[in-house]
Amino acid sequence: MSATLFVSASFPDGSGGGLYVENAKIADIGPHVTRVSHGKAAQVIDCRGDLLAPGLVDMQAFIGEPGAEYRETLSSASRAAVRGGVTTLVSMPNTTPPVDDPAIVDYLKRRAEEKALVRILPAAALTKSLQGREISEIGLLQQAGAVAFTDGHVSIGNAGVMRRAFVYAKDFDALIMHFAQDKNLAGEGVMYEGEWAVRLGLPAMPREAESIILERDLRLVALTGVRYHALSVTTLQGLEVIARAKKQGLPVTCGVSINHLTLNENDVSGYRTFLKVNPPLVTEDERIALVEAVATGLIDVICSDHNPQDVENKRLPFAEAAFGAVGLETMLSAALRLVSAGQVSLSRMLEAMTSRPADILRLPQGRLSRGAPADLIRVDLDEPYVVDALKLHSRAKNSPFDEAKLQGVVKLTMVAGRVVYQG
Secondary structure, three states, X not given: XXXXXXXXXXXXXXXXXXXXXEOOEEEEEEOOOOHHHHHHHEXXXXXXXXXXXXXXEEEEEOOOOOOOOOOOOHXXXXXXXXXXXXXXXXXXXXXXXXXXXXHHHHHHHHHHHHHOOOEEEEOEOOEHHHOOOOEOOHHHHHHHOOOOEOOOOXXXXXXXXXXXXXXXXXXXXXXXXXXXXXXXXXXOOOEEXXXXXXXXXXOXXXXXXXXXXXXXXXXXXXXXXXXXXXXXXXXXXXXXXXXXXXXXXXXEEEEEEHHHHHOOHHHHOOOOHHHOOOOOOOOHHHHHHHHHHHHHOOOOEEEOOEOOOOHHHHOOOOOOOOOOEXXXXXXXXXXXXXXXXXXXXXXXXXXXXXXXXXXXXXXXXXXXXXXXXXXXXXXXXXXXXXXXXXHOOOXXXXXXXXXXXXXXXXXXXXXXXXXXXXX
């Protein structure tokens, strides 16, 4: 594989210089890396002051294969990912059939190697058929290549099943990723309880639907010692539970979707179903608290929660429409809103989408250091654009940022030392 030299780049820590890629890895980086020092045997890419950063690592994305290819395929998801700067993504197991068999994990890995432009890592079902009753074969699934265990957007209500799953996962040092939402409390709710739900006349759920499950799960973490990641924390109550667990030193991490960091429940006005997500959007005060939690590191990870839905499932009354929004292509530029507003530093924002999720998943990606995989993105932080959902590369077009003015354009994406996208 030929070598590549990036020059005149800026890095997330505020420094600048060059970066040299050889044999699919970062061979050298710093101000001393120049055309003179490394350029003779390499393809040279002049970044002209653009940001050069690790490729994003997205811990939560739905891909339709197998069974729902009309919503998304490995190929279409990867095309959207490279344009959004995502070079590694974890695919959720709620497919048809669910990813609860080692043969399906192996199938997804082989299909991804054949069809995808980025690294797609399958998460396996925590319980068989996502039914919340019988624990999946965690050891065999992990051996086949599953990087984590989750039932996706399905919360496991039975505490006894959850305890047994935690004990079993602990034996294999496996990562549990759980969607914390009490199904009985949530009911048919499509918003959180409050003034806005009353104004719109929509069924609502209490915030305790999140915090009660989190509280239960983290007590079980204390009991078993399993590695636990809360897929999406959205409420002040949930943040308090996570803060207590971390103060106790429990092996707990959590994520938040880009939707909850940059949108609030007021955006639902007009019953815009592209903004119907689960968990629901929160108040502006809660959104600000989530952003502050990202800035301080209480929330570890920012994810896309990419959940494509076809037009037939979204062109319905709000209460009946499917939950979900696409996000792979807009996650980075939407997050840059927080940087432009001075709410989160660029380095911390990128950490939450690169090195931190990579650490949790125990991957070598997500960092700019010698010997790290050459998964890189070049970004013009200042270039503006208007989102046109019809031009997104996902098969589905249900973007909550349709017609939004964003800035930050990915100009190049490299995976394992190979340029897979150049805009």
